Amino acid sequence: MNKVSIIIPTYNEVENIEKLIRKIRKIIDAEIIVIDDSSPDGTYELAKQVADKAILRRKRGLATAVIEGFEHASGKIIVVMDADLSHPPELIPKLVNALLVHKLAIGTRTQTRNWGWSRKITSHIATLLARPLTNAKDPMSGFFAIKKSDIPKNLAPLGYKILLEILVKSGIKDYAQIAFVFYNRQRGKSKIGFRTNINYLKHIKRLYFYKIRKNILNF
Numbered sequence: 529m530n531k532v533s534i535i536i537p538t539y540n541e542v543e544n545i546e547k548l549i550r551k552i553r554k555i556i557d558a559e560i561i562v563i564d565d566s567s568p569d570g571t572y573e574l575a576k577q578v579a580d581k582a583i584l585r586r587k588r589g590l591a592t593a594v595i596e597g598f599e600h601a602s603g604k605i606i607v608v609m610d611a612d613l614s615h616p617p618e619l620i621p622k623l624v625n626a627l628l629v630h631k632l633a634i635g636t637r638t639q640t641r642n643w644g645w646s647r648k649i650t651s652h653i654a655t656l657l658a659r660p661l662t663n664a665k666d667p668m669s670g671f672f673a674i675k676k677s678d679i680p681k682n683l684a685p686l687g688y689k690i691l692l693e694i695l696v697k698s699g700i701k702d703y704a705q706i707a708f709v710f711y712n713r714q715r716g717k718s719k720i721g722f723r724t725n726i727n728y729l730k731h732i733k734r735l736y737f738y739k740i741r742k743n744i745l746n747f
Contacts, residue, residue, distance in 0.1 A: 532558040532624055533603030533676075537593035539565045541611040542574055544713070549578045551617040556624070559603050562611075563593040590670070591685035591693065598679055607673045608690065609635075612713035615671040619708050623673035626704035631678050634664060634691065635671030636705040642712035650725065657732050661739060662695045665705055686734065687727030696735045 534552060538545060549560055562575035565588045575582035581600055585593060594608055605624055609615040619635055626633035640648070651668060658667045672691050680697040683690075694700070 531603040532556060532605045532607060533601035534558050534560050534607045534609065535563065535594055535597030535601060536609060536611045537563045537590045538567060538571050538575065538611045539588065540567045540569045540571060542569045542571045544613050545571055545575055545611050546578050548611055548613055555617050556620050559601065561597050561600055563597045565593060590688045591690040594690045595683055601676060604676055605673060606676050609671045614710055614713055616708055619706060622706050626706060627673055627675055630702050630704040631700045632703035633673040634666060634669055634703055634705050636666040636669060636707050637710040638707040639709045641709060654728060658692055661735055664695060664703065667692045667695055686731040687724060689728060689731060696739060
């Protein structure tokens with residue numbers, strides 16, 4: 529198996545990061561990279577002890593943190609996942625193996641647990657807004673695997689939805705969709721809020737214009 533790099537963006541995940549990395553170590557031999565957005569709770573200091581690489585950033589933003597992780601990854605295969613234990617590490621080998629026949633493997637949330645009604649509605653609306661851009665069932669997922677050579681060079685995301693940015697900019701339609709049950713975080717606070725939703729709307733507007741321009745140029 530080609531070397532795998534696992535990128536975990538973090539902000540205030542000191543309660544979860546060590547437990548997650550221990551789980552990953554039991555499942556797969558991989559390079560683990562934590563990209564921390566200057567967490568005040570000590571996440572970066574702990575990550576330096578338990579991860580292969582820990583990168584401290586002075587700015588905030590999950591999607592841009594993932595892109596910085598791409599730059600530091602030495603593996604030919606990249607896995608991206610959240611730090612809050614909502615993404616099961618047991619799924620990582622399936623995502624990696626799917627790349628033997630697909631260009632992209634998406635951890636697709638088919639069920640959710642412990643979500644309030646407002647988050648369910650917000651997620652549903654966000655997915656509907658993305659539908660003209662991609663046929664992926666869960667383009668909002670933060671859990672996916674891709675070959676480093678297939679990552680587009682012109683990524684310019686805003687907010688959290690790095691997978692949607694990759695789907696649109698790469699034009700990849702050959703992807704595996706691997707189902708899992710998404711459990712809401714047990715410890716720590718969610719980073720999703722009003723500003724996150726506004727950034728998503730700005731981001732998706734950019735992607736609509738990008739796709740329109742691309743279609744015009746290819747007409």
